[in-house]
Amino acid sequence: MTHSQEARPLGGAGSHTDAAELDSPLLPLADDALVLSHRLGEWAGHAPVLEEELALANIALDLLGQARVLYSELGDEDELAYLREERAFRNCQLVEQPNGDFACTMIRQLYFSAYQELLFGQLAELGNPLAAKAVKETEYHRDHAEHWTLRLGDGTEESHTRAQRATDALWRYTGELFEPLPGPAPVGAVDWGALRAGWTERITRVLRAATLTVPESPQSGAWTAGAGRQGLHTEPFGRMLAEMQHLHRSHPGASW
């Protein structure tokens, strides 16, 4: 990709973001929220029904709000969102997966929102103000995804087939969610084992109620799955990022 404007390297002269902040364990959480927000935003104008259009946009807005608060704590939010290269993003690979069909979007939503609710629940108890605020929102996101999972899994033969396909296909990206994020508290003090146990219990219960089979395949793979936190991303992420960053990079400082 070539850009017309002068590159503003992160952590370089004139930058508002210190390089040290890029090692903060808050950055992966911010990136998760931003990337999933953008993916959900791609449904605008394409959702199956009007109510769902509003729901996905609302959830995307909550996630964008989380990302903005976290980025602001770390440095300049525009720099962090729009001027980092793919390898500098620390989001998990689950959230960058393409929307696919509606079942795929909803199972991704189920896996992620159940994780985020438990993570924010712990962070809220550890005294993080954003988590205390956002945990109540993620509860609505998780509830929404659970209802859809039940409807799709226990719906028609076609919806069941698609929901099971999504459940299986996205499973390999779930192991990464429970890899400890080293660093200072509160994120550094999270009990990842408890998080994993809580998530597994919840997801198993929802999938079974939806007549779906809980995958037995590995939750991460040696070849690609599960390295987003280290900056390795799946191929569709580069295209998503190019689209997301294009306007800001082409027209630096533009506003309306």
Add this chain to the structure above:
Amino acid sequence: MHDLTAVAGSVPDPELPVVTLAELGVLRSVREPTPGGPVEVELTPTYTGCPAIEAMAADIERALLEHGVTEVSVRTVLAPPWSTDDITSEGRRKLADAGIAPPRGGAAPGSGPVPLTLAIHCPNCGSTETSLISRFSSTACKALRRCEACREPFDHFKEV
């Protein structure tokens, strides 16, 4: 000082203009550290990503400047998190009058134990026979419901 709080608090919510920011419970503090000096306002968002917060800040600033204040800074605070319990009883009444079912819970100060009300009343006919259409509606803070008695759809300020 109470005067400035009243001025800032009387600004209408940009998305729900029937209620003021004070009634919505999002205005946390109005301070004037040195008399006649800059005024510091603290606001809390209803939802983390609430897009109305910038409009609220601009409206508060304008109202205070019109009141003779020379400099205003508005800061957003997250803790303690806003809850629908922060909506005043007057705010609840105004929401209902505007056709928006107020959130459940949240007793008026001094009214004793919180009465447990599980049903959501239709703001149009008062029926408790209402059903959820969507958890997410025209703004982040509302859900969409329908009354089974009068068949009118209506917004419900969902509890957080």
